[in-house]
Amino acid sequence: MPNLNVRRSLGPTDCHTAIMNSPKPHSITAPQILFKLGKHIEHSLIYRVDQNGREHRSGDLEIWFLAKLDRFVWLSLETASAPFKIKYVTRRESETKENGYGQMHTVRWQVYAKTAVPNLSHRVTQELATFLMQFPVNATILNPSDLAAKQLLLAPHLQRLLEVYFNHPIRKYIGHKLGLSEPIDFHAHHIRAEIYNDFVVQFRQAMLARKLLRRERHNWNLGSRENLANLDAYLGDLFVQRNSVTVLHLRLFHARERINLVTGSVEEQHRDLEALRACRKLFFDRMRRSPALFTHTPRYIWSIQPSLEGGYDLHLTLLFDTVALQKVLDDKRVEAEQAGAVLEDHADQVGEYWVRVATGGRGSYLRGDRSHRLYGPDWVHGEVHADAFVQREKLKETLGHLAMRRALVRLKNEPPGQYFGMSELKARAPRRSAKSGVKGR
Numbered sequence: 001m002p003n004l005n006v007r008r009s010l011g012p013t014d015c016h017t018a019i020m021n022s023p024k025p026h027s028i029t030a031p032q033i034l035f036k037l038g039k040h041i042e043h044s045l046i047y048r049v050d051q052n053g054r055e056h057r058s059g060d061l062e063i064w065f066l067a068k069l070d071r072f073v074w075l076s077l078e079t080a081s082a083p084f085k086i087k088y089v090t091r092r093e094s095e096t097k098e099n100g101y102g103q104m105h106t107v108r109w110q111v112y113a114k115t116a117v118p119n120l121s122h123r124v125t126q127e128l129a130t131f132l133m134q135f136p137v138n139a140t141i142l143n144p145s146d147l148a149a150k151q152l153l154l155a156p157h158l159q160r161l162l163e164v165y166f167n168h169p170i171r172k173y174i175g176h177k178l179g180l181s182e183p184i185d186f187h188a189h190h191i192r193a194e195i196y197n198d199f200v201v202q203f204r205q206a207m208l209a210r211k212l213l214r215r216e217r218h219n220w221n222l223g224s225r226e227n228l229a230n231l232d233a234y235l236g237d238l239f240v241q242r243n244s245v246t247v248l249h250l251r252l253f254h255a256r257e258r259i260n261l262v263t264g265s266v267e268e269q270h271r272d273l274e275a276l277r278a279c280r281k282l283f284f285d286r287m288r289r290s291p292a293l294f295t296h297t298p299r300y301i302w303s304i305q306p307s308l309e310g311g312y313d314l315h316l317t318l319l320f321d322t323v324a325l326q327k328v329l330d331d332k333r334v335e336a337e338q339a340g341a342v343l344e345d346h347a348d349q350v351g352e353y354w355v356r357v358a359t360g361g362r363g364s365y366l367r368g369d370r371s372h373r374l375y376g377p378d379w380v381h382g383e384v385h386a387d388a389f390v391q392r393e394k395l396k397e398t399l400g401h402l403a404m405r406r407a408l409v410r411l412k413n414e415p416p417g418q419y420f421g422m423s424e425l426k427a428r429a430p431r432r433s434a435k436s437g438v439k440g441r
């Protein structure tokens with residue numbers, strides 16, 4: 001058993017002083033929201049869509065566990081107290097032996113032993129203790145040999161936590177079925193809870209020693225924070241302008257077969273992403289010039305989402321003015337009746353427009369209201385009134401998952417560029433030819 005003190009660069013008093021004097025740590029968002037974000041990212045990464053539009057589950061990365069690790073980081077830095085209290089207890093033991101005269105007699109003696117209980121003096125230490133006792137040791141994210149896990153780039157504080165974990169004896173002794181007071185080394189007389197306490201000490205010191213970590217965290221989270229703030233303002237302004245909005249979610253694919261982000265080369269992955277971005281740019285340009293399908297003032301929120309085995313795709317949420325959309329649908333209904341044709345559902349018209357115009361027939365799409373495994377039950381579809389605060393909050397929360405997709409984890413091979421955006425709330429000026437001044441089409 002290694003000496004638990006050999007790696008310590010600070011004593012307990014120094015560590016306590018450093019934590020108490022440092023600015024109060026905080027996560028990017030509330031734990032329950034971060035957990036839902038982790039589940040959303042997990043679904044996006046492990047589900048792929050084949051060339052026939054069918055959804056397949058392709059692994060189990062347990063990204064939700066990163067939200068638990070994030071919580072553990074900030075709890076560890078809120079206090080310098082240990083998650084477990086170590087106590088010495090005395091117990092009497094006896095043994096009956098035969099003496100040299102063939103007589104039986106009882107030998108009694110006292111034994112001093114360590115025992116441990118969770119530190120219940122503070123809610124933070126209680127939660128830390130519970131986490132360590134229920135630590136899912138088989139979580140895929142903790143398997144450095146897993147091909148999918150190798151593709152992930154974690155937030156700086158989570159990287160630091162796992163660095164300490166993989167280099168600490170806790171890896172051999174953690175598990176919720178194991179007793180806290182169980183001896184783990186006969187000669188050193190250590191018990192399991194001491195290993196847990198030491199791990200927390202080592203992690204606190206590692207965080208305090210990483211002087212650039214605060215700046216790294218700031219830079220990592222900056223984009224997600226800005227996205228979330230912009231989204232909140234965008235939706236607020238939208239519902240001020242409109243009494244009712246009709247929501248349509250689509251998953252758009254630029255090709256039926258896309259690059260596998262686990263086995264494909266970095267160059268192939270980047271080319272595939274650029275192809276999707278080119279289709280997105282073309283689609284948004286044509287969308288503004290197609291009021292008969294998108295109304296005169298289309299509003300939308302988009303996000304590029306990776307699937308490890310299914311490549312990159314484009315999530316698009318269209319936010320139509322309900323009155324304007326109804327006029328578009330009425331006009332199309334009249335056209336269909338006059339032509340004696342069956343009117344196709346509006347969501348499918350939009351999806352097929354993407355396939356035909358943006359991808360030249362090579363792409364595909366999925367409707368959010370019919371793809372429950374990709375979107376989940378909390379996603380809001382259809383009409384949302386300005387005074388429907390519950391629906392509005394749900395809409396903001398789920399779209400917030402798109403805004404914060406890169407907050408917990410990213411792919412190591414993701415190139416620079418924009419992965420989330422929104423349309424302009426103010427209508428653009430009509431296009432004009434530079435030479436003739438004629439409006440563009």
